[in-house]
Amino acid sequence: MRYDPDGGTIADLPVALRDLGVDVSVLVVTTAGLGTLNTTALTVEALRTRRLPLYGLVIGSWPAAPDLASRCNLTDLPGVANAPLLGALPERCAKHDREGFLPIARASLAPELGGTWSHAAFLAKHAEASHSLQSAHAVEEAPEHSRHRVRARGLDRWTELV
Secondary structure, three states, rough: OOOOOOEEEOOOHHHHHHHHHOOEEEEEEEOOOOOOHHHHHHHHHHHHHOOOOOOEEEEEEEEOOHHHHHHHHHHHHHHHHOOOEEEEEOOOOHHHHHHHHHHHHHHOOHHOOOOOOHHHHHHHHOOOOOOHHHHHHHHEEEOOOOEEEOOOOOOOOOEEOO
16 A cells, blocks of 8 residues: 555555664554465565564454354464464454443453453364364365265265265
8 A cells, every 4th residue: 555655655664664773563453364364474475575573463353253264364374474463353343432442452452462362262262163163174085986075073974075
């Protein structure tokens, strides 16, 4: 995103500050769902190209009903970025005024950002649903055929994919 007539981007700001002697690191606010791993990896690569240290990640809009991709990304995002996940703000939390937003932000951001949020606790809360959905989609190659079979957790039958 360009923010000046010379074509400067938001990524140029921390570079300019660093060049002035300011100690900078970048907090990346990312999304929760499908596609975020690629977007986050590209963003981190752009930061590293500029020799900007990554402080961590925050999910800027955690869905009220997270899908499988969102729940899996809780584990995958820190690995892709090689940085800690430091929060997950609930969707639409910015609609609140300052008084309403501050307690939400504190509960949704890690202590490093002035909050009380815990990645481990958040992950544990969402891991059970994530694990059962992943198991429901386990794919195994059938040795007697060249087809794959999908096993739904808790069901006694296999369904062949054509």
